[in-house]
Amino acid sequence: MAKVIPFRAVRYNTERFGKDLARFVAPPYDVIDGVMERRLKEDRLNIAHITLGDENDRYAIAARRLRTWLDDGVLVKDADTCFYIYEQTFSTPDGAPRMRSGIVGAVKLEEFSKGIIMPHEKTIPKHKADRLQHVCAMAGNTEQIFLLYDDPTGGVETILSDARKREEVMRFVDPEGVHHRIVKISQPELVSRISKLLEPAKLLIADGHHRYETALEYRNTMRAKDNSKEGEVPYDYIMATLISFRNPGLVVFPTHRLIKEVDPKLIQKLPKALEEEFVLKKMQGADELAEAVERSPVPAFGVWIPATRTYIYAIPKNKEKSEDPMQDLPVFMVQERVLKRFLGYTSEMLDTKINIEYVKGTGPTKYAMASGEFQACFFVKPPSVEHVMAVAEADQKMPHKSTYFFPKIWSGTLLYLFDS
DSSP states (O other), rough: OOOEEEEEEEEOOOHHHHOOTTTTOOOGGGGGGGHHHHHHTTTTOOHHHHHOOOSTTTTHHHHHHHHHHHHSSSSEEEESSSSEEEEEEEEEOOOEEEEEEEEEEEEEEEOGGGSSEEBBBBOOOHHHHHHHHHHHHHEEEESOEEEEOOOOOOOOHHHHHHTSSSSSSEEEEEOOOOEEEEEOOOOOOHHHHHHHHHHTTTTEEEHHHHHHHHHHHHHHHHHHHHOOOHHHHHHEEEEEEETTTTTTTTTEEEEEEEOSSHHHHHHHHHHHTTTTEEEEESSSSSSHHHHOOOOOOOOEEEEEEEGGGGGEEEEEEEOOOOOOOGGOOHHHIIIIIIIITTOOOOOOHHTTSSSSSEEEEEHHHHHTTTOOOSSSSEOOOOOOHHHHHHHHHOOOOOOTTTEEEEEEEBBBOOBETTOO
16 A cells, blocks of 8 residues: 655745745756756755756765755754645646646655556666765755556545645746645644545656656665664655646646657658558648647647658557557657657667657747757657556556656755655
8 A cells, every 4th residue: 555644844944035935946857958957056045956966076065055054044844744735727738727736745665566656657777876876965855756646536635625725835936837836734634634545546656757766776775774674764755746647737748759860761751651550641730730649539640841841640550449558659659660660769869869859849849840950750649647557557668758747846845854
């Protein structure tokens, strides 16, 4: 069974700085590019100084800075052991208003083999090594991972709905216009009820695979050193935001594939090659193609070749649903049946972004394609949450960058330090 418990969070001192944390917070470490990092670090107290550190000896420097902020009262520990509600209000690209909320707590780490916590994406060793050094230096979690669970009775959602009416302990609006609120739950009866309701849940990692696997490795290393019993020490847990996959505010954006430096002859032959396995339909432009893929009732992807003004909508010739959930995944079709089989990409190239870029959303994709750097774009239909769950329950891993849950869980709201 899943074990989700309250914890004593470390957070920015709102009595000193106020409840609006816009200047202090940052997106997750792995979506921050160089330009954004420099902008965030213009504020000497932004959390990016902790989650990313600085170029020279960054882990040690970030750890010292964290301790200094605690000593100076920039960060403070909550007096109570609590759960927290993380609420995000936003609009989808079509202008529809959405609200997503979840429980923030400490989740007991479990090996994947137990089937209690399930991954759905592959991890990259280099990225895991980076986060392992980080957690060793920090002795804690400076960011939350994002977990999905089923709430068939609506019990947790009822608690969330009631608790959201309370005054927040912090808030901010991010550059994409998403409104973030954190509400505190410290009443013993509510805390106990939340833990009980989450016990039977299977937890799916939506975002944070590298951080989760790193936390497992750190726990195993520390347990071997101090001979602690399972579940007794803080590093047996990881800080997470848990959201029901029935939540109406849950949104998965597509992550499109843009390729370059491929043999031009292969690009030229691509439409003909696709005819062997897919039913193709020509479109008049990128917008029409992207919309057709997004609205498709069946697994679909689109191919845009600027040099020949080619816009192709593709669906599999075999329309029967496969017993293997991976086979019906558009990103898997593009990766295995097009990029690898026909265009010569390898798993290493795809994982390390050699001659390929992964871009979220149609607008940014069109902007990137306008640079003339890329030979072709593959628009992919994003998987449903149910499809992601089916892949995880089949003990399979989706290709790299298969899902983009929007909005991201931001850093700088709550920290979980093992000595707190």
